[in-house]
Structure formats: C-alpha cells, structure tokens
Amino acid sequence: MxxxxxxxxxxxxxxxxxxxxxxxxxxxxxxxxxxxxxxxxxxxxxxxxxxxxxxxxxxxxxxxxxxxxxMIKGIEKTDEDSISATYRVGAGEVLDHFIHFTIQHDLSGMEAMSMIPGTIGATPVQNVGAYGQEIADTFVELTAYDTLTKAFVTLSKKDLHFSYRNSVLKHEAWGRYIICDVTVRLHKSSPKPPFYAQVQQLLDKQHVRDYTPQVIREAVIQIRTNKLPDPHLIPNSGSFFKNSVITTDQLNELNKEFPDLKGFVVDEKHVKISTGWLIDQSGLKGQKIGHMRVHDKNALVLTNVDAQSYHDLASAREIIKAKVFERFGITIEQEVLEIA
Ligand SMILES: Cc1cc2nc3c(=O)[nH]c(=O)nc-3n(C[C@H](O)[C@H](O)[C@H](O)COP(=O)(O)OP(=O)(O)OC[C@H]3O[C@@H](n4cnc5c(N)ncnc54)[C@H](O)[C@@H]3O)c2cc1C
Structure with missing residues (x-):
C-alpha cells in the first residue's frame, strides 16, 4: 500500500x-x-x-x-439455486463491467442499469438506478469497515433504508463506512415486461419480442448514448441538480401560468417537479454559461466545456440557480456530492 x-x-x-x-x-x-x-x-x-x-x-x-x-476487485459466486445466482462483488469493480458479466451469464436484474458510470461499491450510497431498476432490487448485503466501531460489519437491505436515489449512506451514515464488497442476487429467468416506457417503445420499434437481458441492455445503451454525454469525452457528473420538491399550493399557483408543469406526489402537502424542465423553461438548455454548458438533451446535466476550476463551475451553477429562481421563484439544489 x-x-x-x-x-x-x-x-x-x-x-x-x-x-x-x-x-x-x-x-x-x-x-x-x-x-x-x-x-x-x-x-x-x-x-x-x-x-x-x-x-x-x-x-x-x-x-x-x-x-x-x-480498487477492491473480484467477482465470486456465493450461492446458486434453480432460479437465482448470488455474487459477492468487490466494491472497486466497475459497475458496467459487472453488468456485462451478468449478461454473459444470462442473468437478469441489473441490465437496465447498463452504462451508469462508477463502481459497484458506490451503488448502495444513493441507491443507484435507471430505466426501472435500482440496486435495491437485487441487493442482498454489503461488507464494510465501520470507521466508528473500527470493525468490519455486514449491512443488509433493512439496515440501509433504501428509497428513491437514497439510503442512510447518503445521509446520517455518510462517510462512516468503507464499503469493501456488495452482494447481489440475479435471476435466471428473462426480464419481464412492463419495461420502462422509453425502453418498451424502442423494443417495439425494433420488433423485439424475445426479452433477454442482452436486448434490454442494448436498448438502454442506445437510449443513454443519445441522451447523456459520455464522461470520457465530455466531462460531467451526470444529473447535477436534484429534482425539486415544492408545496402543492406552489404547484397550483405555477400551473396557472405553466399548465404543462407536472407534479409527482411526495406527501399530502408536497410534490416533486422536474428541475430539468425548470432549467429548460428558463431558456438555458444547451446554453454555454461561462466555461460550462447545460446539456442540450438533458438540462439536469452540466458539462465542463473548458472550465479550469471549481470557481468556474460554481459561477455557472449560481447563474443557473438565479435564472430559475427569477422565472419560477424556486431554489434548485445541487445533487452531486463534494469532497469534504
Ligand atoms: C454521465 C453520467 C450518468 C449517470 N447516470 C446515472 C443514473 O442513471 N443513475 C444513477 O443513479 N446515477 C447516475 N450517475 C451518477 C453516478 O454514476 C452514480 O452515483 C455512481 O454510483 C457513482 O459511482 P462512483 O464509483 O463514481 O462514485 P464516487 O463519485 O466515487 O462516489 C460517490 C459517493 O459514494 C461514496 N463511495 C464511493 N465508493 C464508496 C465505498 N466503496 N465505500 C463507501 N462510500 C463510497 C463516496 O464517498 C461518495 O460520497 C451518472 C453519472 C454520470 C457522470
């Protein structure tokens, strides 16, 4: 070391x-x-x-x-029966490499998460997911070093309180555990519809009826390639802003002027709205702001055009926040975590 x-x-x-x-x-x-x-x-x-x-x-x-x-690597089968296979995966394995491995073994459960950047060890932190699947669906347990008790522990699904793009590891336990491996259970059966609408539409267009993990992976890769910048070519951190939670009263008020704005119920008094829509409607989609650019296919994504510093990024972020606030009276929040 x-x-x-x-x-x-x-x-x-x-x-x-x-x-x-x-x-x-x-x-x-x-x-x-x-x-x-x-x-x-x-x-x-x-x-x-x-x-x-x-x-x-x-x-x-x-x-x-x-x-x-x-950079802890390794893929080890720990259990198998007629319907499933369970693998313990080193936290430093690249998520998409592992998904490719599951496809090669004709296993389903993670194919819709294809092409999400990063390591498998980070997936439980924000319950990573896309196109109708999330790590919580296949997650069994993880091994981590608990920096408080100075011992290795096993955390189960119950311990992590997974919710949409969230878990205790992103909040009260952020920074406490060093995840060493993640165990997932994959299915031997084929993926079953209903699939995420965009995936289904593409499969229908291609007249695909034999739903294998491989065809779902290919469809997802095709959709993502068209919608998201490849971080190897255009530096970015995926969704830069969080979707916004506002009150139902605020939504009703906004709907008078913006009838297209949809709210997804969070609780009795709150709804979640698309921050990408707010940024787009503020005229910023595809716009270069200083040294950064709001991605032209997905306004939640901020790309680094020629920024040399965090200061360049923060200036663009503040301009975007101010424009959205000016138009909608909503303060949007950064999603990406910072080293601290
Ligand atoms: C182009 C693009 C598209 C994306 N699309 C999606 C998507 O569709 N869905 C989605 O959910 N996310 C998406 N993301 C976000 C990102 O890929 C995920 O959050 C991913 O899990 C991050 O993995 P990482 O290894 O890069 O984590 P890092 O950025 O290295 O770390 C993220 C957090 O996890 C913690 N962490 C990482 N590894 C460990 C460990 N071993 N033990 C303890 N804590 C750890 C870090 O401390 C940090 O807080 C996208 C990002 C990009 C750039």
Whole structure:
C-alpha cells in the first residue's frame, strides 16, 4: 500500500475539476483498509472514500486529508439455486463491467442499469438506478469497515433504508463506512415486461419480442448514448441538480401560468417537479454559461466545456440557480456530492 502525496483530484473525478489532495491511497483488499485507517488515526487525518468519481466534485482548495481510492476487485459466486445466482462483488469493480458479466451469464436484474458510470461499491450510497431498476432490487448485503466501531460489519437491505436515489449512506451514515464488497442476487429467468416506457417503445420499434437481458441492455445503451454525454469525452457528473420538491399550493399557483408543469406526489402537502424542465423553461438548455454548458438533451446535466476550476463551475451553477429562481421563484439544489 503506497500513500501518494499531492495528487490532482481532477484526474480522479469525471467533471475534471478540483485542486489537490494532500494524500491518496489505492486500496485493493480489506487489509489495506485496516492499514490505512490505522495511518489515519496515527496522523489524525481526514479521509474520503472515492470510487469512480462520477458523482463527486472537489473544490479548488482540494482536500487536506487522504483520499481512499477503492480498487477492491473480484467477482465470486456465493450461492446458486434453480432460479437465482448470488455474487459477492468487490466494491472497486466497475459497475458496467459487472453488468456485462451478468449478461454473459444470462442473468437478469441489473441490465437496465447498463452504462451508469462508477463502481459497484458506490451503488448502495444513493441507491443507484435507471430505466426501472435500482440496486435495491437485487441487493442482498454489503461488507464494510465501520470507521466508528473500527470493525468490519455486514449491512443488509433493512439496515440501509433504501428509497428513491437514497439510503442512510447518503445521509446520517455518510462517510462512516468503507464499503469493501456488495452482494447481489440475479435471476435466471428473462426480464419481464412492463419495461420502462422509453425502453418498451424502442423494443417495439425494433420488433423485439424475445426479452433477454442482452436486448434490454442494448436498448438502454442506445437510449443513454443519445441522451447523456459520455464522461470520457465530455466531462460531467451526470444529473447535477436534484429534482425539486415544492408545496402543492406552489404547484397550483405555477400551473396557472405553466399548465404543462407536472407534479409527482411526495406527501399530502408536497410534490416533486422536474428541475430539468425548470432549467429548460428558463431558456438555458444547451446554453454555454461561462466555461460550462447545460446539456442540450438533458438540462439536469452540466458539462465542463473548458472550465479550469471549481470557481468556474460554481459561477455557472449560481447563474443557473438565479435564472430559475427569477422565472419560477424556486431554489434548485445541487445533487452531486463534494469532497469534504
Ligand atoms: C454521465 C453520467 C450518468 C449517470 N447516470 C446515472 C443514473 O442513471 N443513475 C444513477 O443513479 N446515477 C447516475 N450517475 C451518477 C453516478 O454514476 C452514480 O452515483 C455512481 O454510483 C457513482 O459511482 P462512483 O464509483 O463514481 O462514485 P464516487 O463519485 O466515487 O462516489 C460517490 C459517493 O459514494 C461514496 N463511495 C464511493 N465508493 C464508496 C465505498 N466503496 N465505500 C463507501 N462510500 C463510497 C463516496 O464517498 C461518495 O460520497 C451518472 C453519472 C454520470 C457522470
């Protein structure tokens, strides 16, 4: 285990922005986790666990601590019966590589999550998902190092309180656990309709009736390729803003002027509305704002055109927030987490 010094964080983040980390270590097994946490304690150092950096930003001042870069690999079958196969997957495995592996083994359950960037270890943090599937559907348990109790623990689905793009790991337990592996149960049966509307439409257009994990994966890849910028080519962090929660009264008021604005019930008094729609209706979709651009196919995504600093990103973010507020009186919020 080599502790590197003075590392450019932008090389580890898909937004390609951010200052330097004082230290960074690649961890490849559980012993490394114990060793690095002993080092952290000895040096009274802050730490931050990083996977693929596709949902994380760093400020220009960087991070005055150690980045624990999770590179724990390995795919191991732990159980199998006539209907399912269970795998324990190293947290540092690339999610899409593992999904490709499941397809090769004709297993279903994660195919609609194809092409989501990042590592499998990060998936439970925000209950990653897309096109009708989320990690909670196949998740069995995870092994993590609990930095509070200084012991390895097993956390089950019940412990994580998964909800839409959310779990305890994103809130009260954020930064507490270093996830080492994630266990998922995949199905031997074919994926069954109803599929997500856009996926079904594409399958119908292609006259596909034999629904295999492979055809669903191909459909999802086709849809995503058309809608989302590839972070390898155009730096970005996926959905930059959260969808917005407003009161039902606010929605009723807004609907007088914007009858197209739809609300999805959150509770008796609140609805969730599309922040992408708000940004689009503020005239910002596809627009270059300073050194950043609102993606032309998905206004929730902010891409880095030629920004050199977090400051460039923050300036564009504040302009977008101000324009949306000016038009709708709604304060939109950033979704992407920051190293702190
Ligand atoms: C183009 C694009 C499209 C995207 N589409 C989707 C989508 O459709 N659906 C979706 O849900 N997300 C999407 N995302 C967001 C992102 O891919 C996911 O959030 C993904 O899980 C992040 O994985 P990562 O390894 O890059 O995590 P990182 O950015 O490295 O980390 C994210 C968070 O998880 C924590 N973390 C990471 N690994 C561990 C670990 N081993 N132990 C403990 N904590 C850890 C980090 O501390 C951080 O808080 C997209 C992003 C991009 C750039």
């Amino acid at each position: 080599e502790i590197k010094k003075n590392i450019d964080l932008k090389d580890y983040l898909t937004m390609k922005i951010g200052g330097k980390a004082a230290y960074l270590v690649d961890i490849t097994n559980k012993n490394d986790v114990v060793d690095v946490m002993n080092w952290v304690e000895e040096h009274q150092m802050k730490f931050f666990v990083l996977g693929g950096g596709s949902n994380t930003l760093a400020k220009d001042e960087g991070f005055d601590g150690i980045i624990i870069h999770n």
